[in-house]
Amino acid sequence: MFLPVTLELLGGFWESLKVFLLTLAFSLPLGLLVCFGSMSKFAPLKALMRCFVWVIRGTPLMLQLIIIFYGPGLLFDLPAMPRFTATIVAFAINYACYFSEIYRGGIESIARGQYEAGQVLGLTKGQIFFKIVLPQVIKRIMAPMSNEIITLVKDTSLARIISVYEIIWAGESFIKKGLLWPLFYTGAFYLIFNGLLTVLFAKIEKKLNYYRG
Amino acid sequence: MALLQVENIKKRFGNNQVLKGISFTLERGQVLAIIGSSGSGKTTLLRCLNFLETPDEGEISVGGKPLLNLGQTLTEEQVRENRLHFGLVFQNFNLFPHYNVLENVTLAPTLLNTDTPERIKAHAMELLEQVGLANKADAYPYQLSGGQQQRVAIARAWAMHPEVLCFDEPTSALDPELTGEVLRVIKGLKGEDRTMIVVTHEMEFAKSVADVVIYMADGVIVEVGTPEEVFDHPKNEKTRAFLQGFQESF
Numbered sequence: 279m280f281l282p283v284t285l286e287l288l289g290g291f292w293e294s295l296k297v298f299l300l301t302l303a304f305s306l307p308l309g310l311l312v313c314f315g316s317m318s319k320f321a322p323l324k325a326l327m328r329c330f331v332w333v334i335r336g337t338p339l340m341l342q343l344i345i346i347f348y349g350p351g352l353l354f355d356l357p358a359m360p361r362f363t364a365t366i367v368a369f370a371i372n373y374a375c376y377f378s379e380i381y382r383g384g385i386e387s388i389a390r391g392q393y394e395a396g397q398v399l400g401l402t403k404g405q406i407f408f409k410i411v412l413p414q415v416i417k418r419i420m421a422p423m424s425n426e427i428i429t430l431v432k433d434t435s436l437a438r439i440i441s442v443y444e445i446i447w448a449g450e451s452f453i454k455k456g457l458l459w460p461l462f463y464t465g466a467f468y469l470i471f472n473g474l475l476t477v478l479f480a481k482i483e484k485k486l487n488y489y490r491g
Numbered sequence: 492m493a494l495l496q497v498e499n500i501k502k503r504f505g506n507n508q509v510l511k512g513i514s515f516t517l518e519r520g521q522v523l524a525i526i527g528s529s530g531s532g533k534t535t536l537l538r539c540l541n542f543l544e545t546p547d548e549g550e551i552s553v554g555g556k557p558l559l560n561l562g563q564t565l566t567e568e569q570v571r572e573n574r575l576h577f578g579l580v581f582q583n584f585n586l587f588p589h590y591n592v593l594e595n596v597t598l599a600p601t602l603l604n605t606d607t608p609e610r611i612k613a614h615a616m617e618l619l620e621q622v623g624l625a626n627k628a629d630a631y632p633y634q635l636s637g638g639q640q641q642r643v644a645i646a647r648a649w650a651m652h653p654e655v656l657c658f659d660e661p662t663s664a665l666d667p668e669l670t671g672e673v674l675r676v677i678k679g680l681k682g683e684d685r686t687m688i689v690v691t692h693e694m695e696f697a698k699s700v701a702d703v704v705i706y707m708a709d710g711v712i713v714e715v716g717t718p719e720e721v722f723d724h725p726k727n728e729k730t731r732a733f734l735q736g737f738q739e740s741f
Contacts, residue, residue, distance in 0.1 A: 410587055
């Protein structure tokens, strides 16, 4: 039984991974936009973005999944998005808000003098941000980012609330056949994958250690 | 005509009038030393020249070209272009920690395409040679002493060919034994037709390097003249008291 169960769970984990990778691909850049919004000098935009971040971080991701999937149909009589698309939308928005706060902390930790050094050399705002500030921010936010990314791996299991197939579902489906252990076994997949991520983050942190400050 | 003309610069922060009308001129190749106690507005003046602050009133002209067009708000691009006339060496260096010494010097010329990459690099190496750090081109700022970091910052500022290079207390953040090497470098740059403004507390240095000395207090220029005039024969009572206070502290 072990091999077929493993194969089935691998199939389920692949679905979890898809949610994980797509969420990262969208939320990492989206978080930067949210971050710029919440740091904007234009007060209404700043208030709007901070309020948005408050709502998203202040409510459960599970609820957000339900609202994004069922909401358009119930409230506006619109056709529902495909389940998988709704999952990615909900996850990307949710994680973008968390990432935006990590980015904001990182950006605000860069000394004023770094901007000024770029300014007196005649660099543009964009050059100062992308060549001077952002590379230093990336190093400083590695630890909180790896935390959040590891959490995302496990959060993918929430997708099943709107019936998106993933590894927990795959494990649970064996209960009907009288097998309980496959559900416990799913933990090994998360554990191994997060172990790999931990090693990867350690490597990146080591690589960024070529300078201090 | 003077290279730099500063006319009646005023700057206020809230209720604090930091600069109360500063005017002076500087010829090409001259070194101006600005002395004065802290809070006298020296740093704010340098920050105005580098457009890190915008003066409330007054005019700054380089080579006869007015830069402020007062009454009008400068666009971001105008401010950026104005900054290219000036360079600034900061009290606490502000090197880019994630770039090595050579990259710190070549970053701005490369991003602004001032020359071909090969010539930018060759020029940067020349500058590093001049500040005595060519052998540290691959080092990162954290691996350098404060004095070495400040010398890199000087090379970085010169790499953009500013018409006037400003130094904001370049040795104040350094251990006493490291100030000499930085002052020697600044001294060495003189005479290469380089125009400099140095805000400093190093009176001996100001005496030996400056062509013109300005003593500032409470946002105004109290005294201006050659080093001999200001240091040896100060006309103003305030200048005398300031210089006396300095001698007594040593």
